[in-house]
Amino acid sequence: MPEDLAVRIEDLSITYKVSLESKRTFKNALMRASLRQEAKMRTIEAVKHMTLDIPHGSVLGIVGSNGAGKSTLMRCIAGILTPTQGRVAVNGKISTLLALGVGFNPALSGRDNIILGGLASGLSKDEIESKTDEIAKFADLPDGFIDLPVRTYSSGMYGRLSFSVAVTMTPDILLLDEALSAGDAAFKEKSFERMRQLCAEARTILIVSHALATVTDLCDQAIWMHKGTMLAQGKPDKIVDEYLKFLNVGTLPSNYEDM
């Protein structure tokens, strides 16, 4: 893997089976077995033959409709899901914000939750404790709230704290899935500033967002995913334009129909 690359994705496919039953239970399995029926499963091809290089210091936006495979791709880069085919190589320490409120137990204080979230992401306790105040400050928590149970937080405070934990852990590669929707306009501007700072330090950011303005404002590269396939890669303005046309027209441009 060349040193200038943060992520290299080669012919990546991720396929999995999901049950069509509303709830899988022993009871249903026994009923099925007694009736000699087979479990109804559906194969999902979440990502299909994707190849992509992401250099260090770039901010990559990923756009696409629901079910395009964006979150699956992010989880595979984070090592949460294993490829079915192909390979993903990641050069650097990853910080993720793929599901809001990670490691957060509502009965515990913000400080305890920061420690749990940080430990889960592989940091040492000393490392996390030295950053707790910085995290609370970045999240704009009112005085004393850091030591109050998280259940007393507003949804905005909760989202800001999650985001703050992810960006303060000085990651080499930051993966954000719809994380920028947390907070008001002022916090959003502060988040953008922090991400620009991370980029200036040659750190890499991958953002999945339905807020297309975020992609054009923040990213220097973008990809468009559709039903597991990467349809286009290029400058964010161009990719967002094409994606918007698709959203308005409802059909893929003719040059993508064969993909």
Add this chain to the structure above:
Amino acid sequence: MPANQDFVSKVQVFEPHKASLPPLIPYIKEFWRRRVFATELARFNDKAEYLGSRLGKVWLILNPLLLGIVYYVVIVIIRGGSDHNGLTRLNHLLIGLFTFYFAQSTVMAGAQSITLGGRLILNQAFPRTLLPFSCAIQAFREFLPTIPVYIVVLVIGKWVYPATQIAGVSWNFLWIPFIIVCIALTAFGLALLFATMNVYFRDTNKLLTYITRIWMYLSPILWLPSSLHGKSKLLLYVNPLGPALTGNSRIWVDDTGLSRNVILGCIFWAVTSMCVGGYFFISRERDFAIRI
């Protein structure tokens, strides 16, 4: 660049695993590196569970203690038999219940740890075995204070009924750590097994409440290991906790060491449980983010 160095090196490569298990050495290294996460998770869960309730933790001791007294009343008094050895039967019952509760809590909480760890599993890559492991640590932390309580009950029992049989201080107590480790490993292995099953069948935990109850009745807690004769003695060895609970009672109540069969039984169940549960769990843990 080494392939499949999940979790460990700066350059990580994720590829399909040819075998059903990921490379075990990097996995175990990463598990060990992140053990603090498991201990802190256990500590915080403990804190969250009893936050604002000072009596909360007292119930951890009161519950098995009262249950022990209830069973004692049923077995010794209502059944009409008298305990000629003072409170010996109660002592056997209590140490059995306290120890069984440790194993049961590990299995029950561990079985739910994956389905309840949703966001953590969806967001972070780490060895998932850490979640049931933290439940085992939490159960152990809750088990420890029951030992001094048991000793107090023993001493009071001996004082009130001098005929009560209790063990004096002897070298046999050096077997206790061995027994506790075997019980912890057996319960942890079973927790891994049931945690995996719970991901695929969401009523596993409901089933587990009945399984653990039957398991308790089949364990030498309400009855003495010496009451089994001939082929029925096999019951002590086909039960994963049978040998360990037998040994435990021998040390605490009878003041005797462990027989070779008990030692081998403890080791057999600890190793089997870890191998079966570990294989079942680790070979499927990459599926959890999709299933939960």
